[in-house]
Amino acid sequence: MSEEETHMTFEAARQCLLQLKKRLNAELLGQEAVVDQVLIALLSNGHVLIEGVPGLGKTLLVRTLAECFQGAFKRIQFTPDLMPADITGHVLYDMKAAQFRMRKGPVFTNLLLADEINRSPAKTQAALLEVMQEKQVTLEGRAAAIPSPFMVLATQNPIEQEGTYPLPEAELDRFLMKIFMDYPNHADEVALTQKITTGHADDLEAFSHNGAIISAAQISALQGLAADIAVDAQVFDYAVRLVRATRDSAAIQRGAGPRACIGLIRCARAQALLHGSDFVLPDDVKNMALPVMRHRIALSPEMEIDGLNADQVLGPLFSAVEAPRA
Amino acid sequence: MDLSRISVVVRMRSARQAIDLGFVMACAWWKPLFLSWLIPSALLYFLLTVLFHHQSWVAIWGVWWFKPLLDRAPIYIAGQALFDVKTSPLQCVKALPQLYKSDCLPWLTWRRLSPSRSYDLPVTVLEKLKGKARQSRLRQLHRENANAAICLTMVCIHLEWLLTLGAVGLALLMIPEEINVASQAWFVPQEGPMLWVQSLLSYFAMAFVAPFYTMAGFALYLSRRIDLEGWDIEIRFRHLAAKQARKPAAGLAAACLICFFAGPSFFDPPVWAAEISAQNKGPKSGSASSRAPEYERVKKQILEILAGDDFHKPVMTQGWRLKKRDAENPNGAALPEWFIRFVEFLEQNNAGPNRIAAWFGRGARVLEFLMWSGLAFLTLYLLLRYREGLEAFARNAAAKKQQGHPPNRLFAPDVRPESLPEDVPTQVRRLWQRGAARPALSLLYRATLSKLMHIGDFVFHEGHTEGECLAIVKQSGEAALCDYTMRLTLLWQALAYGHHAPQSEAVEALLTQWEALFQHGQ
Helix, strand or coil: HHHHCCCCCCCHHHHHHHHHHHHHHHHCCCHHHHHHHHHHHCCCCCCEECCCCCCCCCHHHHHHHHHHCCCCEEEECCCCCCCCCCHHHHEEEEECEEEEEEEEEECCCCCCEEEEECCCHHHHHCCCHHHHHEEEEEEEEEEECCCCEEEEEEEEEECCCCCCCCCCCHHHCCCCCCECCCCCCCCHHHHHHHHHCCCCHHHHCCCCCCCCEECCCHHHHHHHHHHEEEHHHHHHHHHHHHHHHHHHHHCCEEECCCHHHHHHHHHHHHHHCCCCCCCCCCCHHHHHHHHHHHCEEHHHHHHHHHHCHHHHHHHHHCCCCCCCCC | CCHCCCCCCCCCCCCCHHHHHHHHHHHHCCCHHHHHHHHHHHHHHHHHHHCCCHHHHHHHHHHCCCHHHHHHHHHHHHHHCCCCCCCCCCHHHHHHHHHCCCCHHHHHHHCCCCCCHHHHHHHHHCCCCHHHHHHHHHHCCCCCCCHHHHHHHHHHHHHHHHHHHHHHHHHHHHCCCCCCCHHHHHCCCCCCCCHHHHHHHHHHHHHHHHHHHHHHHHHHHHHHHHHHHHHHHHHHHHHHHHHHHCCCCHHHHHHHHHHHHHHCCCCCCCCCHHHHHHHHHHHHHCCCHHHHHHHHHHHHHHHHHCCCCHHCCCCCCCCCCCCCHHHHHHHHHHHCCHHHHHHHHHCCCCCCCCHHHHHHHHHHHHHHHHHHHHHHHHHHHHHCCHHHHHHHHHHHHHHHHHCCCCCCCCCCCEHHHCCCCHHHHHHHHHHCCCCCCCHHHHHHHHHHHHHHHHHCCCCCCCCCHHHHHHHHHHHHHCHHHHHHHHHHHHHHHHHHCCCCCCCHHHHHHHHHHHHHHHHCCC
């Protein structure tokens, strides 16, 4: 690993991120906000839960992101009969070598796509708890480290409810952000349709395979750089006040915890870096508040009955929080 | 007929109550009734059995056919017993020929299958009516209780059959199982002694049912006569006459009433029946015409007594009722009674105008106190009752007021125009030259926001960040204002959150542009 890779200048980081954004947006048309948020999660060393109807390019986004840097990419299709060992791996006895040998599961990778994560029962989902938080897997009492950077991108379908298992709170809290993936607008959908159907018999052929543009070490360097983005004390205070506002509202049964404060500042830093700024603005915090906190709260039964979702409750709540006073 | 000696309670009864009374009478006088029916019928049964001993059905059929005659003796005995007259067997035997002879042929021929026999027989046996008089009487009687009498006949027919079959069934139950008996031959015998056994059982069933049947019909007849002739009223008058016997006038009236009502006898047809009979028979009868002057005299006496003081005792009643104003005040212009009393009260108490005013004043003060107290209590109650809604309303009103008027403080600094120096650029330059970069730029940003809110009518909330304020200004489309606000916001954000001090030239340029935008614009 070269010195240039481990210590990246701010300008170099900005250029690198611009290339990354450009590449991703070129492949995934009409999802700029989602691309930004996924990159923010990557820079924040966090995991994302992507919720969207099928066919919006969730898998394509993860696959393209993995191709953008020289890292490993694994995919797990969560099914009702998936076992925890199918994710983490297991230890087996090698008859030839006359010793136990660890068979690593798909979590030993840089980017892990947990497709339709809510189709597996809670015990299988819980297999990700340790690896998401500790970046390690314990097998037969021995902890095995996961390669860095490590990022879990889980997807779930918001429509289907039958045969699905809602993610437990502990699991949800380990996702740095919950990203809503919506339909692209008309112009982007036209371009997307034209790109995929013209001259390509298979959908996958339509996507370019231009190779990596960033290394895993550079990703780690970018993460380090994001962690050094300046944050004023008032911005810290603002972030905490936003999180605490969720605990005082009658519309919310369970507010966000301290991990939300940490995640919010990390994301705000990453967004500042992504925008080419070396300091965090209150706007960065406010922009990241919804994706960071929408999955960490539980609405009160009255709000559920009224058919309101977390965004509809949190939006007015955040608007009422006083912005930082300089 | 002496109604005072009647042995049943004389009152109006429904048909079912009357039948019930008949059954009670049958139980009470069971022995004479049963024997009076059994002995003649037994003789007849024996005679027919002897005469037609090869045909067992003739005996039972003969008894059944002669039922209209056999039922007469019980009715006769009951008619006597009703008024506490005991009938000896000898008397009964002596009366039988007369009883059987009366209207014998019709009852054994075309009236034999009459379903209301028990109800109609007393007319023949007790009233001895025949022909049209009897028909008129029956029409009168049949207006009530006829259906009940028919139902009674149907029930009793079935009861006779049930008793007969029940007796056969009981006998079969008594036979041990080891003995094979053709049960069907017992119930429907074709030949042999079983025919006689069944005939005998049928006869006893008829004998058992007959007293009940005849007494129930007689009770229906009795009830109908009480209803028609007012026996219960007559008994009341008798009691009244006994009480008023000491007073000559009242005693006379009571005596007249008794005469009026007690004229007919139980065993004679009633008055109206006699009148009908007289009309039918012509001048031979003449009982009604002979009684007419007596009735006129009695009627006259009754009217005289009713017009006397005994029936016109004045009674004084007191109570409140509405006055008939129109009758009292035909002109309708008279003063109301209460007002007259009020004026009289004032006159009696020598109340002059001053006293009246003082009196009204005291009342008004009390009334005022009560009203104010009530208002205070009502206000307090409403405040407590709707405190949550009022708090919400106050919050909304404050929020609306905030929307309508620019906030005084935004992002901590005071943005009211009066809180800002008159010459903002000069003050900013002075601070900048002193090295107080943050206060200088803060003042400039605060003054800019103040101008935007109070002059440009932009609405900023406390929750708006600097970036959101800039976005609001950009929505206005004013290029110069947007450009200036953007440059100032970026400088301010870099200083406030990035701690990057701006260049002096940039600050000076902003000040110069501020003067052009806001000071000259004023």
